[in-house]
Amino acid sequence: MTRIICSAPGKVILFGEHAVVYGHPALATVTDQRTYVQVDSGAQRNTVNGHRMHDHHHRYLMTAVERCWMGGPVDIQTDGGVPSASGTGSSAALTVAAVSALAAHEGIYDYATIAQRSFFVERSAQGGGSPTDTSVSTAGGAIAIAGHGETLGLGPKLWSPTFHEPDQEDLRWNVERVSIAPMTVVIGNSGVRGRTSEEVAKVARAMQRNAMVRDTLQQLGDISRDAVPYLRSGDLVEVGHLMDQAHRALHTIGVNHPAVQGLVDAVRDLPGTFGAKMTGAGGGGSILCLTEQPERAMNAIREAGGIPFAVEVGGQGARLEDPELTVVEGSHAPKLR
Numbered sequence: 001m002t003r004i005i006c007s008a009p010g011k012v013i014l015f016g017e018h019a020v021v022y023g024h025p026a027l028a029t030v031t032d033q034r035t036y037v038q039v040d041s042g043a044q045r046n047t048v049n050g051h052r053m054h055d056h057h058h059r060y061l062m063t064a065v066e067r068c069w070m071g072g073p074v075d076i077q078t079d080g081g082v083p084s085a086s087g088t089g090s091s092a093a094l095t096v097a098a099v100s101a102l103a104a105h106e107g108i109y110d111y112a113t114i115a116q117r118s119f120f121v122e123r124s125a126q127g128g129g130s131p132t133d134t135s136v137s138t139a140g141g142a143i144a145i146a147g148h149g150e151t152l153g154l155g156p157k158l159w160s161p162t163f164h165e166p167d168q169e170d171l172r173w174n175v176e177r178v179s180i181a182p183m184t185v186v187i188g189n190s191g192v193r194g195r196t197s198e199e200v201a202k203v204a205r206a207m208q209r210n211a212m213v214r215d216t217l218q219q220l221g222d223i224s225r226d227a228v229p230y231l232r233s234g235d236l237v238e239v240g241h242l243m244d245q246a247h248r249a250l251h252t253i254g255v256n257h258p259a260v261q262g263l264v265d266a267v268r269d270l271p272g273t274f275g276a277k278m279t280g281a282g283g284g285g286s287i288l289c290l291t292e293q294p295e296r297a298m299n300a301i302r303e304a305g306g307i308p309f310a311v312e313v314g315g316q317g318a319r320l321e322d323p324e325l326t327v328v329e330g331s332h333a334p335k336l337r
């Protein structure tokens with residue numbers, strides 16, 4: 001038996017959600033929430049946290065094992081530090097940590113390979129979606145990404161994830177490194193579950209009917225570009241302004257939700273708030289608030305009916321952990337053994 005433990009972080013989309021689907025840039029960064037995956041080779045059968053691996057309950061892990069693993073049965077233990085269904089990248093963190101651990105068993109620890117395999121696994125398991133989450137969770141720090149193979153020129157190139165759809169031209173994205181100053185942001189989960197595929201389809205329909213939606217997507221991409229120097233220098237006032245602008249633009253393209261707007265309204269005019277926007281696909285999901293008074297913003301989100309958490313962004317991406325590690329994450333009991 002060989003034991004390998006890897007971990008990978010959650011993410012937030014700072015700017016450019018939806019615009020990225022049409023080749024405009026998006027910026028994403030990692031949070032300090034991490035999911036840990038331990039893979040023991042030489043097991044009797046494939047198990048996850050002591051249960052037989054099941055395609056319904058363990059969709060991402062099963063896809064990872066089926067598509068990225070040539071060895072025998074594996075015993076997998078997970079400790080998910082990234083809250084699920086909140087637009088903060090829990091499935092990507094799980095996928096990247098699992099793919100990293102499986103690759104490390106083969107002696108591979110190359111980020112471009114891990115990013116490509118993780119994207120392949122996530123997209124195969126969920127159908128649709130861009131490599132934003134899996135790439136940033138692998139790379140750490142912050143990234144710029146654009147679809148349609150567009151080159152951005154916002155930072156050093158990292159990799160170009162691709163996906164082959166039968167009877168279609170291969171899909172291709174470009175991912176670049178963007179350096180950002182360390183920041184604390186407050187995330188507020190509305191508790192309303194948005195469906196990424198539905199919101200993406202809604203924008204596609206609106207785009208065909210309405211030139212203003214096309215212009216607004218272009219504007220969202222421009223905001224991503226404009227934000228890069230301010231993120232780099234840590235100019236929170238300017239980043240906050242751009243967040244407010246991006247939120248209005250996302251509202252214009254029809255992906256805002258009353259519960260999400262309620263959270264934005266609750267934090268927007270608080271002392272210490274630089275800016276606030278929805279993050280991710282919308283139709284529910286979470287907001288992102290840039291503030292120098294995180295406690296105040298968290299209380300306001302709670303009072304408005306949301307679930308708040310403060311995260312540090314821009315930290316480490318996927319990493320190999322010491323196999324002797326015992327994980328005790330926040331309220332999580334140590335589940336890895």
Ligand code: PMV
Pocket residue numbers: 013016017018019020021087088089128129130131132196200279280281282285
């Ligand atoms: O809701 P999330 O965090 O999965 O973000 C979706 C971002 C979109 O741009 C709307 C879709 C995509 O795949 O890029």
